Amino acid sequence: MAEEMYRCLLCGEKFGTKRGLIIHKSKKHSTESQRRLNRLKNKPKKNRKEIEEILNDLRAQKEDIKKLLYHIEDGYRRAQISEETYEEIKRRNEQRLLEIYSEIDELEKVINSGDL
Numbered sequence: 001m002a003e004e005m006y007r008c009l010l011c012g013e014k015f016g017t018k019r020g021l022i023i024h025k026s027k028k029h030s031t032e033s034q035r036r037l038n039r040l041k042n043k044p045k046k047n048r049k050e051i052e053e054i055l056n057d058l059r060a061q062k063e064d065i066k067k068l069l070y071h072i073e074d075g076y077r078r079a080q081i082s083e084e085t086y087e088e089i090k091r092r093n094e095q096r097l098l099e100i101y102s103e104i105d106e107l108e109k110v111i112n113s114g115d116l
């Protein structure tokens, strides 16, 4: 049961220490694009280049999550992770995917509105 001690519930990676897990999370699952997105929303004058950069970042994140979900499912089938952990990782990432879809949608609307 010690298996689950410091497992990242976003990607399934395991760590020997809690500190290791915290560092991993801040590096690998940074919410930089979300912060940029929020800053952008508050700006009266929006910059197309900035929006496109965030869009590219979000699309890359989307692909990463899809790959990760595939990888995690494989790990579960090979019994490398428990069902509980698998379900939790899946749930969190699917939730993040939905957020990404709506963020992409929102930014595309800004670009298409020509309000730049």
Ligand SMILES: [Zn+2]
Pocket (backbone or CB within 6 Å): 008, 009, 010, 011, 012, 013, 024, 025, 028, 029
């Ligand atoms: Zn992780």
